[in-house]
Amino acid sequence: MAPVASDSLQAEAAPAEAASALNGKKHATANGHAPVHTKLGFATRALHVGSEPSSETGAVIPAISLSTTFKQDGVGNHKGFEYSRSGNPNRDAFERAIASLEGGAHGLAFSSGSAVTSTILSSLPPHAHVVSVNDVYGGTHRYFTRVANVAQHIETTFVDMDSDDALEQRLQDAVRPQSTKLVWIETPTNPTLRLVDIARVSALVKRLAPDARVVVDNTFLSPWYQQPLALGADIVVHSVTKYLNGHSDVVMGVAVTSDEAVAERLRFLQNAIGAVPSAFDCWLALRGVKTLAVRMKQHGHNALQVARWLEKSTLIESVIYPGLPSHASHAIARKQIHPQAVALSADGPVAAAGLGLPYGGMLSFRFASSPDSDVASSAFLASLRIFTLAESLGGVESLVELPSKMTHGGLTNEQRRALGIGHNFIRISVGLEEPADLIADLEQALLKAAKASAAVAAGGDW
Numbered sequence: 001m002a003p004v005a006s007d008s009l010q011a012e013a014a015p016a017e018a019a020s021a022l023n024g025k026k027h028a029t030a031n032g033h034a035p036v037h038t039k040l041g042f043a044t045r046a047l048h049v050g051s052e053p054s055s056e057t058g059a060v061i062p063a064i065s066l067s068t069t070f071k072q073d074g075v076g077n078h079k080g081f082e083y084s085r086s087g088n089p090n091r092d093a094f095e096r097a098i099a100s101l102e103g104g105a106h107g108l109a110f111s112s113g114s115a116v117t118s119t120i121l122s123s124l125p126p127h128a129h130v131v132s133v134n135d136v137y138g139g140t141h142r143y144f145t146r147v148a149n150v151a152q153h154i155e156t157t158f159v160d161m162d163s164d165d166a167l168e169q170r171l172q173d174a175v176r177p178q179s180t181k182l183v184w185i186e187t188p189t190n191p192t193l194r195l196v197d198i199a200r201v202s203a204l205v206k207r208l209a210p211d212a213r214v215v216v217d218n219t220f221l222s223p224w225y226q227q228p229l230a231l232g233a234d235i236v237v238h239s240v241t242k243y244l245n246g247h248s249d250v251v252m253g254v255a256v257t258s259d260e261a262v263a264e265r266l267r268f269l270q271n272a273i274g275a276v277p278s279a280f281d282c283w284l285a286l287r288g289v290k291t292l293a294v295r296m297k298q299h300g301h302n303a304l305q306v307a308r309w310l311e312k313s314t315l316i317e318s319v320i321y322p323g324l325p326s327h328a329s330h331a332i333a334r335k336q337i338h339p340q341a342v343a344l345s346a347d348g349p350v351a352a353a354g355l356g357l358p359y360g361g362m363l364s365f366r367f368a369s370s371p372d373s374d375v376a377s378s379a380f381l382a383s384l385r386i387f388t389l390a391e392s393l394g395g396v397e398s399l400v401e402l403p404s405k406m407t408h409g410g411l412t413n414e415q416r417r418a419l420g421i422g423h424n425f426i427r428i429s430v431g432l433e434e435p436a437d438l439i440a441d442l443e444q445a446l447l448k449a450a451k452a453s454a455a456v457a458a459g460g461d462w
């Protein structure tokens with residue numbers, strides 16, 4: 001059993017801890033380090049929670065602890081670790097850091113984002129019912145419909161969670177008060193970047209099915225921009241593979257909750273199922289998290305500049321970025337964004353001019369051409385020099401992809417049409433390169449796309 005994920009390091013969501021932080025009361029962490037308490041800012045906690053200097057050696061950076069087992073001074077008398085699947089120092093450090101950043105009491109790390117989904121679903125009884133946002137990550141949809149359904153007879157109802165007048169009715173129709181145990185939200189969705197009002201859905205769910213837990217997949221925004229627990233969610237999950245690690249070199253996942261019963265069950269399953277990350281991956285991911293605040297600010301800044309530039313192009317039918325005033329759910333973005341991220345944009349010239357706000361690094365757009373044609377998309381993707389054509393997202397380098405044939409290639413034509421993902425639809429993960437270089441790269445590739453389209457329109461061979 002890992003040491004109790006040191007409550008002293010948790011953030012504002014735990015009232016008792018916040019109170020003791022105010023009182024200046026000292027807590028000791030599992031390793032006896034001085035606590036980094038809750039009143040500290042996000043960037044400070046990202047750097048110091050889980051990275052307390054070693055009381056043994058003074059090392060400022062945690063050592064990588066590869067030992068699979070830990071000496072006991074007498075039977076059951078140990079320093080918090082017994083066997084590395086159940087808990088180890090590097091995983092414990094990472095779990096404490098993310099719990100602190102999400103404002104939760106408990107963090108639980110897994111070998112991938114998909115392993116988080118699998119472990120949470122494994123916590124449900126057979127024949128349980130799940131309600132999920134319809135535009136959910138493909139792997140999550142696959143797990144609900146082809147694993148949980150087959151192995152546990154779990155049924156999932158997919159619901160459009162757009163925040164319109166009919167939302168309450170749609171949820172009421174979907175929820176089964178007796179058997180709905182889980183409501184799964186993802187916001188923004190992938191790749192169409194629709195937003196769900198987490199507070200509104202959580203409140204409705206609490207009324208319709210008091211037993212159901214609300215899960216939010218926070219992969220696309222990270223706790224810098226969005227902290228679902230404070231908005232009413234019970235569990236927040238991440239593919240650490242994306243922004244939390246941020247360097248495209250670790251596959252990992254994490255769940256955070258302040259619900260003691262949920263935490264206890266997930267801790268049990270984390271050990272029992274054993275889909276746990278390696279000590280080295282935890283070490284790398286914690287290293288990535290140290291720069292989360294600066295990375296996310298810059299991702300948002302760069303993406304907003306790119307989005308605003310793309311909006312001016314006549315070759316493009318629509319740019320989808322929730323930080324743009326033109327986005328259908330821009331009001332939800334403004335309401336739901338964590339104040340720390342707004343404070344940043346308020347003193348930037350872009351926000352001051354009322355031209356949008358940084359809201360993560362993901363954006364999508366559609367070429368002004370038929371959704372059945374990939375002529376413009378193909379020429380565009382082949383011409384980019386800085387953007388790398390690849391799946392995944394959230395790394396420091398810019399990536400671009402064609403969802404219809406890559407990440408969402410597994411959907412039927414009908415499903416893709418319903419979601420608006422044609423062959424003219426491009427998804428970009430805006431990295432940390434100079435925005436001017438990114439825009440110049442997009443500009444030259446868009447010209448090639450225009451030429452290709454014109455050549456086809458003229459029936460010429462090009």
Ligand SMILES: *Cc1c(COP(=O)(O)O)cnc(C)c1O
Pocket residue numbers: 112113114115137139140186190217219220238239240241242251252253
């Ligand atoms: C990538 C991703 C996942 C799955 O995570 P893995 O680490 O790839 O298993 C889940 N949700 C979202 C939103 C993702 O982008």
